[in-house]
Amino acid sequence: MGEGLKPPVITVEGLTKHFGGVYALKDVSFTLHEGDILGIIGPNGSGKTTLINCVTGFLKPDAGTVRFRDRDITGLAPHKIARLGVTRTFQVMRPYYSLPAYKNLIIPLWSPRVRKLGGWRGGGRHGDRDTVAVDILEEIGFERDSYVPYKMASSLPTGYLKRLELARCIALRPEVVICDEVFSGLSMSEIATMVPLIEKLQMEGMTLIMVEHRLRELFRVANRVMVLSYGDKIMEGDPEVVIEDERVKEVYLGWEGEAEDD
Numbered sequence: 001m002g003e004g005l006k007p008p009v010i011t012v013e014g015l016t017k018h019f020g021g022v023y024a025l026k027d028v029s030f031t032l033h034e035g036d037i038l039g040i041i042g043p044n045g046s047g048k049t050t051l052i053n054c055v056t057g058f059l060k061p062d063a064g065t066v067r068f069r070d071r072d073i074t075g076l077a078p079h080k081i082a083r084l085g086v087t088r089t090f091q092v093m094r095p096y097y098s099l100p101a102y103k104n105l106i107i108p109l110w111s112p113r114v115r116k117l118g119g120w121r122g123g124g125r126h127g128d129r130d131t132v133a134v135d136i137l138e139e140i141g142f143e144r145d146s147y148v149p150y151k152m153a154s155s156l157p158t159g160y161l162k163r164l165e166l167a168r169c170i171a172l173r174p175e176v177v178i179c180d181e182v183f184s185g186l187s188m189s190e191i192a193t194m195v196p197l198i199e200k201l202q203m204e205g206m207t208l209i210m211v212e213h214r215l216r217e218l219f220r221v222a223n224r225v226m227v228l229s230y231g232d233k234i235m236e237g238d239p240e241v242v243i244e245d246e247r248v249k250e251v252y253l254g255w256e257g258e259a260e261d262d
């Protein structure tokens with residue numbers, strides 16, 4: 001489908017945020033189109049997480065606007081933005097460690113958004129809430145036969161906690177999922193199993209933003225890529241164009257070096 005045919009889902013204009021004298025974001029604008037996976041890359045400290053925080057209501061921008069479809073959502077509270085269907089993962093995972101993994105999904109499955117959409121059994125799911133939670137975890141790679149969904153979140157290794165973050169988002173039946181470095185801290189083989197999950201979400205009709213440090217894997221799934229550097233958007237384009245850009249190549253080698261140390 002041509003770019004012009006896909007309606008905009010998130011439109012960001014002139015987003016600016018500073019912390020004291022440090023500009024974490026300077027006049028950043030972009031459009032996320034329906035069904036796309038927009039990759040956002042940039043070295044540590046380039047403003048990627050700040051951008052997610054401003055779009056999802058966790059931070060109020062100093063200037064600029066965020067629109068979700070026709071609605072101005074700038075500065076709305078995070079739970080209100082989530083209720084509209086825009087959800088995000090956290091770079092530093094925040095599960096309820098003292099609960100079994102599947103119980104972590106009870107809150108989104110009980111949320112006003114899911115109730116409005118017909119309850120946790122909507123979207124082709126069946127059974128009681130716990131069953132639906134375990135089903136979602138199984139879809140995202142928690143082996144039911146080994147009882148992984150029933151393990152305490154505190155006992156799960158990083159790979160599963162990253163999946164749990166994503167499952168929490170999916171349970172909300174979102175339109176937009178914003179992932180903050182879901183590949184970081186994972187082994188190559190763990191990433192290889194995450195990539196098809198991301199592609200499946202896209203096929204199911206979700207629109208995604210993926211903030212990533214892992215460039216090779218990101219460029220495999222993203223339709224568009226935007227590059228941040230010290231809070232500035234330095235370029236945006238098709239992945240094959242971005243990866244060939246001299247400015248990006250220059251720092252790209254450096255980032256790959258950093259990423260290998262993860």
Ligand SMILES: Nc1ncnc2c1ncn2[C@@H]1O[C@H](COP(=O)(O)OP(=O)(O)O)[C@@H](O)[C@H]1O
Nearest residue numbers: 019022024042043044045046047048049050051
């Ligand atoms: N809550 C905060 N208070 C002060 N400075 C912050 C805060 N969050 C981010 N920053 C600063 O803003 C810049 C961008 O950070 P961040 O958005 O986390 O970058 P990235 O996610 O690309 O690594 C960095 O210089 C960081 O130190």
Ligand SMILES: [Mg+2]
Nearest residue numbers: 048049050091
């Ligand atoms: Mg970050």
